[in-house]
Every structure is written in C-alpha cells, then in structure tokens.
Amino acid sequence: MLSLIAGLPGAIAVLVCMRRGVEQAFLMVYLPTLLLLPDGYRWPLIGHFSFHEAAIIPIAVWFVMSSSRTWEFSMTDLLVLGYCAVTVISQYHNRNFEDARNTALRDATYIVFPYMLAKGLCRRGNFGLKVAKQIAILLSIVSIVSIYEFKMAVDPFESLVRPFFSVTGPVTTFRYGLTRVSGPFGHALLAGVILLVGYRLARWVEWSGCWQKRFPILGIDAVRCCELCIVAGAAMTVARGAWTGAIAGSLVVLLGRARNRVWAMTTMIAMIVMVGLPIYWGVHSYVSAGPRQDVSVSQQTATYRVDLITYYLPVIEKRPMLGYGQGPGFNMFPVMNGMSSIDDQYLLIALTWGVAALALWSGAFAWILARLLWFGSQRPRDDLWGSLAWTLAGMCILFSVALTTVYLGGQSAALLSMIWGWSEGLLLSPLTALARVKDKNIRYGRVMSGVIIPAQSA
Numbered sequence: 001m002l003s004l005i006a007g008l009p010g011a012i013a014v015l016v017c018m019r020r021g022v023e024q025a026f027l028m029v030y031l032p033t034l035l036l037l038p039d040g041y042r043w044p045l046i047g048h049f050s051f052h053e054a055a056i057i058p059i060a061v062w063f064v065m066s067s068s069r070t071w072e073f074s075m076t077d078l079l080v081l082g083y084c085a086v087t088v089i090s091q092y093h094n095r096n097f098e099d100a101r102n103t104a105l106r107d108a109t110y111i112v113f114p115y116m117l118a119k120g121l122c123r124r125g126n127f128g129l130k131v132a133k134q135i136a137i138l139l140s141i142v143s144i145v146s147i148y149e150f151k152m153a154v155d156p157f158e159s160l161v162r163p164f165f166s167v168t169g170p171v172t173t174f175r176y177g178l179t180r181v182s183g184p185f186g187h188a189l190l191a192g193v194i195l196l197v198g199y200r201l202a203r204w205v206e207w208s209g210c211w212q213k214r215f216p217i218l219g220i221d222a223v224r225c226c227e228l229c230i231v232a233g234a235a236m237t238v239a240r241g242a243w244t245g246a247i248a249g250s251l252v253v254l255l256g257r258a259r260n261r262v263w264a265m266t267t268m269i270a271m272i273v274m275v276g277l278p279i280y281w282g283v284h285s286y287v288s289a290g291p292r293q294d295v296s297v298s299q300q301t302a303t304y305r306v307d308l309i310t311y312y313l314p315v316i317e318k319r320p321m322l323g324y325g326q327g328p329g330f331n332m333f334p335v336m337n338g339m340s341s342i343d344d345q346y347l348l349i350a351l352t353w354g355v356a357a358l359a360l361w362s363g364a365f366a367w368i369l370a371r372l373l374w375f376g377s378q379r380p381r382d383d384l385w386g387s388l389a390w391t392l393a394g395m396c397i398l399f400s401v402a403l404t405t406v407y408l409g410g411q412s413a414a415l416l417s418m419i420w421g422w423s424e425g426l427l428l429s430p431l432t433a434l435a436r437v438k439d440k441n442i443r444y445g446r447v448m449s450g451v452i453i454p455a456q457s458a
Contacts, residue, residue, distance in 0.1 A: 143233025
C-alpha cells in the first residue's frame with residue numbers, strides 16, 4: 001500500500017488548483033513532479049498512474065472546466081487526436097478492450113493533457129517565460145544531484161522512490177569507462193535529450209532579459225549558472241544521439257539569431273556541401289563493418305540501429321495499417337535476429353501502431369516545425385516571439401534527430417507534447433497576431449521587469 005504515494009501529487013494539484021489556480025498548479029506541482037520524480041513507479045489502483053500522471057489529471061480537468069469556451073481548434077489538434085485514436089484502435093484490434101482503455105489513458109496523460117495545457121496556458125502573457133525559467137531551475141537541480149550518480153554509479157532519484165514500490169529500477173549503463181547518468185528519466189539518452197531541451201529554454205530566458213538575478217557565490221547571472229549546470233549534466237549522460245540532435249537544433253537557432261540570415265544560410269549550405277559528403281562516407285563506413293572486422297562497442301551500437309531498419313521493414317509490410325499492438329511490458333511484433341530493443345521511435349511507431357499512426361505523428365511534427373520556421377523568418381532577430389519560435393524549432397529538431405537512436409518514453413513524451421502545444425499557443429496567440437500587423441510605429445516583444453509589454457513609438 002506504500003505505492004499509493006504515487007497519487008500524492010494529484011491531491012496536492014487539486015489543492016493548488018482550488019487555492020491558486022491552474023497556472024500555479026502547472027508550475028509548482030506538475031513540472032517538479034515531471035522532472036524530479038521517476039516515471040516507472042505507479043500506484044496499484046485503476047489506471048496505474050505514475051507521479052506526473054496523477055498530477056496532471058486534476059490540472060487538466062480544472063483547465064477544461066474553466067477555459068474550454070476559449071479554446072481555439074487547429075490542424076495540429078486534429079493530427080494529435082487522430083494519432084491517439086489510431087493507437088487506441090490498433091490496441092483494441094490487436095489485444096482487447098482493457099488494453100485499449102489503458103492505451104487511451106496513457107495517451108491522455110502523456111500526449112493530450114500536456115499538449116492541451118501548454119497550448120492553453122502559454123498563450124497567456126508572460127506565462128511561457130515562467131515555464132521556461134522553472135524548467136531551467138529544475139533541470140539544474142537534476143544536473144547537480146546527478147554528480148553523485150556519475151561518481152558512485154547509484155541513481156539518487158531512483159533510490160529515494162524505490163523503497164515504496166515492489167518494482168526494480170533501470171540498470172545503470174556505462175560508456176568509455178564513464179557512468180552514463182539518467183537521473184529521474186530512466187535512460188541516459190532520454191536524460192540527455194531532456195537536459196538539452198532545458199538548455200535551449202534557458203538560453204531563451206537569457207535573451208529575454210527577464211531574469212537579472214545573480215548567483216551569490218559564483219558572481220554570475222543565475223540563468224547563466226543554470227546553463228552551465230545543464231550542459232554539465234548533459235555531458236554526464238554521454239548520449240551521442242542527444243548531442244547530435246542538439247547540434248542540429250543549435251544550427252537552426254543560430255540561423256534565426258543571425259544578423260544577416262541570407263548570408264548565414266548561404267554559408268551554412270556551403271559548409272554542408274563541403275563537409276557533408278566526407279561525413280556521409282565516414283558514417284557509412286563506420287556503420288558498415290563486416291562480421292570479421294574488430295569493431296568497438298560504440299560501432300556495434302551504431303550498426304545495430306542501421307540493421308534494425310533492414311530486418312524490420314518486411315515485418316511492417318505484413319501488417320502496415322494497424323501494426324501489432326503493444327503487450328503488457330513486451331512487444332507484440334515478431335523479434336527478428338534477436339533484436340528485441342527497437343532504438344528508433346519512427347520504426348517503433350510503425351511496428352506497434354501501424355503506418356497510419358506514423359504518418360499522423362510525423363505529420364504533426366513536420367506541420368509544427370514548418371510553421372515555426374516560417375513564423376520566425378518573418379520576425380527580427382531581437383524579437384521575443386521570433387526567438388521563441390526559433391527555440392521551439394530547435395527543440396523539435398533535437399527530438400527528431402535523437403529519436404532515430406532511442407524510443408520516446410517516460411517524461412520525454414510529455415515534454416515533446418508540451419513543446420508541440422507551446423508552439424501552437426505561440427502561433428495562435430493574440431499577442432503574436434497583433435505583432436503581425438504591419439505598423440512601423442509599434443513594436444511588440446520588449447520585456448521590462450519580466451512582463452511582456454508593447455513598446456509605443458517615439
């Protein structure tokens with residue numbers, strides 16, 4: 001019965017919603033629960049919710065009750081709901097009603113509710129800045145605490161929660177003789193992705209100029225201290241897939257922040273042409289080692305991910321529409337060549353839920369990213385909303401690259417849904433709509449004392 005502690009964040013969320021409102025419940029209950037408590041521990045009652053699932057349910061219900069009349073439907077809503085509907089139908093087709101119900105609950109708490117709350121709340125004034133600041137602080141805490149895991153190979157986040165539950169935690173992994181920290185996120189690569197998302201948000205907060213406090217001991221800005229902590233935490237994950245995605249996302253953000261975007265784009269294309277072909281052949285040679293060659297563990301890992309596509313494409317072709325479904329803790333699709341771990345989210349979606357689900361999920365990804373890039377390209381480099389658009393686009397690219405090397409699990413799924421919702425909130429916000437008005441006498445997006453206000457012309 002000790003595992004009922006997983007429902008405690010839900011009770012706290014109800015109290016905060018009643019006394020201080022949905023926004024404070026999201027900031028002070030859901031985000032800390034999502035980013036500081038492990039995902040794999042669940043209460044024994046109906047739904048078997050984790051800590052952050054229990055926290056978001058009352059917040060989402062409260063939001064619907066108070067804000068449903070002001071909701072603005074969009075194409076992304078339909079794509080997200082369509083994907084969730086296909087996963088539930090696939091599970092019902094391949095398994096049974098109970099499993100389909102559980103899939104619907106998971107989709108609601110990991111996809112629909114985070115997306116809905118981020119879209120609805122981040123449209124309100126400077127609430128997005130508060131969210132970004134809170135995420136930066138929480139992930140700085142994760143990075144600092146993870147130093148112990150990096151040194152002792154013991155995860156303090158898991159050790160704190162595990163005595164209340166009868167399940168075992170994830171296994172610590174190593175690379176290059178170093179401990180790969182995973183923090184409360186279950187896997188080092190997922191931890192790397194989440195931490196690097198936090199870094200991008202911290203950079204946006206720094207650009208906004210709304211967080212001017214200085215760290216009393218180090219003598220540097222508090223936001224810069226958070227950035228350094230998060231970068232150190234991401235380095236301790238030794239997650240090459242996350243690092244690669246972060247580099248790709250950073251290039252996009254640098255392009256958006258460039259003073260001369262045309263020149264920056266020309267330079268970037270020239271560099272890609274000059275170094276792209278050698279990199280391609282180097283990577284191709286790296287992942288194409290023959291069976292008789294002596295290869296490193298890292299090379300074996302890269303080759304494994306390439307071989308996944310070769311072996312599993314015929315499996316997808318046998319049941320393309322609704323896939324094979326998902327069992328309780330195991331895969332329903334046939335395991336090929338002993339390759340039971342599908343370290344590619346795109347391939348995993350196609351295998352589990354079918355090609356239709358993959359098309360809807362990828363379509364939402366592409367639709368959001370394209371609109372963010374177009375929106376950002378129409379704004380000046382120092383515009384707050386423009387820099388947010390480029391930041392969100394960079395985070396989407398980070399995920400899109402990293403997910404070719406890992407599944408989308410745990411808190412990373414909820415975080416990606418929040419990014420999608422936040423993007424929709426930005427693109428549909430009345431503030432950004434006003435800022436599109438071609439009036440040279442008005443500029444929007446200046447930040448003063450942490451509050452976004454319009455700057456009147458002289």
